[in-house]
Amino acid sequence: xxxxxxxxxxxxxxxxxxxPLHHAMLELRSPPLLRDLGSFNGTYVSGQRVTxxxxxxxxxxxxxxxxxxxxxxx
Numbered sequence: 001x002x003x004x005x006x007x008x009x010x011x012x013x014x015x016x017x018x019x020p021l022h023h024a025m026l027e028l029r030s031p032p033l034l035r036d037l038g039s040f041n042g043t044y045v046s047g048q049r050v051t052x053x054x055x056x057x058x059x060x061x062x063x064x065x066x067x068x069x070x071x072x073x074x
Contacts, residue, residue: 002026004063005037018064031055032070 002011007021014023024043027033031054036043044062045053055061057072 001028014064014066016064016066019066023063026055032072034061 003022003025004010004012004014004019005021005023006014006016006019010022012026018041020037020039022037023039024037025035027035033052033054034043034045034050035052036050041064042049044050045055046060047062055070055072057070059070061068061070
């Protein structure tokens with residue numbers, strides 16, 4: 001499991017004022033599950049606000065002002 005947020009103890013640290021200390025979790029399973037942790041600004045996958053969603057190759061993930069493409073590389 002990977003913790004995503006602004007906290008320095010996060011596994012993925014995003015230094016962005018739009019990102020709370022604890023923004024989201026990525027559960028490394030098959031398929032991976034991205035879970036928003038109740039953030040005010042939300043977590044978006046391919047333009048849709050999500051609470052929890054499996055990720056598939058090519059999905060576009062937006063957290064705060066950062067955008068990433070999930071490539072499913074293991």
